[in-house]
């Protein structure tokens with residue numbers, strides 16, 4: 001009986017050690033405000049999670065147009081549509097048509113930064129990003 005318990009414990013430890021370490025970015029340098037957004041701990045960590053403020057705003061506002069099969073002429077977008085650096089460029093340069101025509105204005109500047117935090121943190125290839133600032 002004891003041996004079986006030890007064996008199960010051994011399996012659990014082996015499994016835990018085999019899990020890849022979460023190397024999501026710990027922070028994000030916001031080019032517009034020149035501030036370092038700490039995403040590793042504190043309120044911004046929660047806000048930048050899929051169910052946090054940034055994740056929700058992306059779903060409700062951005063994907064309100066950018067969903068599959070929409071009739072607004074918007075391409076389907078999800079968090080992995082772009083790399084973290086490319087998402088930063090979207091918010092820094094505000095080059096998309098929708099950023100210029102006022103479609104983003106339901107979000108205040110802090111909310112936009114939180115959407116940016118969320119997309120940066122979980123974007124394509126974000127697992128391999130190191131420190132940003």
Ligand code: HEC
Nearest residue numbers: 061062064065066072073074075090096097098103104115
């Ligand atoms: C009112 C509808 C609408 C809303 C809301 C909206 N967009 Fe757009 N967006 C568009 C349209 C239309 C285009 C131009 C067609 C295209 O390229 O998808 C566009 C273009 C883009 C592009 C360029 C396309 C690409 O693949 O690179 C990006 C990036 C983008 N939007 C991101 C966002 C983000 C981020 C938000 C939320 C902050 C947002 N959009 C909210 C309608 C919208």
